[in-house]
Amino acid sequence: MxxxxxxxxxxxxxxxxxxxxxxxxxxLTPEEVEHYMSRLTEGTPNGTTDPAVLRRFLEKDDGREFFMLNLVKLHEGKVPDPQTGELKSSQEILSGYTSAFFKALFKRAGHPAIAARIVGGHVDSWNVAENPGWTIMGWMRYRSRRDAMELVTDPAFKDGHMFKVAAIPATFSVPTSPMISLMAGxxxxxxxxxxxxxxxxxxxxxxxxxxxx
Structure with a gap:
């Protein structure tokens, strides 16, 4: 050769x-924003997301990638499997959701950028809610807001959502756009x-x- x-x-x-x-x-076009918002109102699981906050995020789409910062609190000890009732660790329960989600995420060029265990409480904070006891954090890369909405509104995850709810008593997610990054992507x-x-x-x-x- x-x-x-x-x-x-x-x-x-x-x-x-x-x-x-x-x-x-x-x-995203205005028509696409309306399309995804209507799909959310049709019963697709979206936790306690404020529709107005989500709409503003979609309407301000710049077409670029973004990273979702996730703070997650997992149940301590064993929790019942939502399907079988068998007691399992929260990580095992959560895998019922993440195993399918990560496959779909990767197909759309999304992936975890950082995943880490929380090893302490809030050491520098003011005027914020009390720390519920976060367990892990994740920084998830999405190719676009369109891809994120395709995943969120995918009916295939409707059944798997119960595993997420069963394993996680509290979670917090906010979209971010990197300003400085020294890590090679x-x-x-x-x-x-x-x-x-x-x-x-x-x-x-x-x-x-x-x-x-």
Whole structure:
């Protein structure tokens, strides 16, 4: 194989990755906002979300990715499975929801950016509600607000929502847009990985072309 073709293939694969990972549809249109809001009012589980707050978030769509900051309190000890009644840990119960959700999220180029255990209480806070005892935090990447609404309003998650409610007595989620980030994301890792493969492949081809090899 020609070395140039090897690098061209790496570039082609990376462009394909960007085609999937980036949002190319632009911001939500007013018609789409109305569509998703109406789907929410048809009974799709949405917790205690204020419709007016959600509507403003959708109407201000900039078409870019965003990261949902989630603070979660899990039940301590065993809790009954909402289907079988069997006592299980809250993590086991929650997996009934997350196993399907993460698969659907990944198909839409979403993924966890950070997940961490909470190891202390509020150490610097004022004029906020009392800490309910957060257990974990997650920073979830969404390709677009459109993708987030497709997931939230997907009827496939309606049955799985009961596992989320059973495992989590309190949760708090707020969308964010990064201002500074020193962590390499999938765009950089994909570029570095493909570049490394192409470089090693080029070296192998050069060695094979050496006389006496």
């Amino acid at each position: 020609n070395i140039l073709w090897l690098w061209a293939a790496a570039l082609f694969i990376y462009l394909g990755f960007l085609g999937w990972y980036q949002n190319w549809q632009g911001p 999938p765009r950089i890792w994909a570029a570095l990985g493909l570049g490394l493969i192409a470089a090693l492949g080029s070296m192998a081809l050069l060695l094979l072309r050496q006389p006496g090899t």
